């Protein structure tokens with residue numbers, strides 16, 4: 166069951182440490198686990214921090230509760246990885262009134278007053294979506310299929326999350342530039358393997374002419390691959406469907422090596438070091454940029470996957 170971080174207030178905290186309350190979305194994906202580990206490995210006592218971590222189990226109301234608890238605990242900083250973009254104005258206003266700086270990580274928010282957070286260490290989700298679209302353009306052209314009708318289905322991440330909104334916006338923007346690309350349907354997969362599988366099963370029953378699957382994270386992709394194979398179909402280079410994914414965790418690169426994924430657009434989960442550095446800069450009174458994007462790349466089967474997999478940290 167969800168238990169709030171408030172119980173941790175009883176612990177004596179070394180006053181030299183910077184106390185940071187971290188409100189995490191959940192543990193819905195391989196990516197999320199890698200990002201949580203990165204934050205935990207960076208906000209350590211050796212590095213000058215005392216971290217209070219709260220896993221909201223994919224519920225915004227739990228994140229709001231956690232932030233209220235951090236305010237009561239008088240933490241020095243609040244780090245928020247917001248499950249969705251909207252609905253944060255009141256609680257962030259409370260944090261501002263308590264003079265606790267809020268730092269966004271990974272995902273973005275939509276608030277009326279952007280002074281409600283001091284900075285953000287986030288992903289450019291729209292760019293990821295656009296890059297997937299550009300990659301598909303290029304791939305179809307190389308295959309001499311640029312003038313064919315291309316039927317696309319999309320598995321969407323958690324509705325309202327900046328990762329879902331941004332990737333959808335970026336990809337559909339490029340798709341809209343091609344009259345012959347048709348998005349048959351967009352179905353929610355909530356960034357989880359089980360929901361990705363379920364939604365892919367639904368789509369396969371409905372359409373027998375899918376050319377491309379755009380799956381907004383790797384775990385939904387793993388579920389979708391299972392559904393496709395169970396239906397006696399195939400995806401990846403040489404398969405019935407082109408499979409494009411996001412995150413690029415090691416297991417996805419292995420699936421790519423096995424011929425099940427065509428391209429994967431990295432979402433870099435190693436955000437802890439940048440977050441720790443940002444807090445230290447704020448502590449030193451430095452001006453910090455409002456938006457700090459994490460650097461990212463992409464992977465496809467033209468690359469030396471063996472070496473890339475060996476070097477993959479997550």
Ligand code: AHR
Nearest residue numbers: 194196197328356382432
């Ligand atoms: O916000 C980042 C996204 O959230 C990742 O793509 C996904 O795996 C996670 O659940």
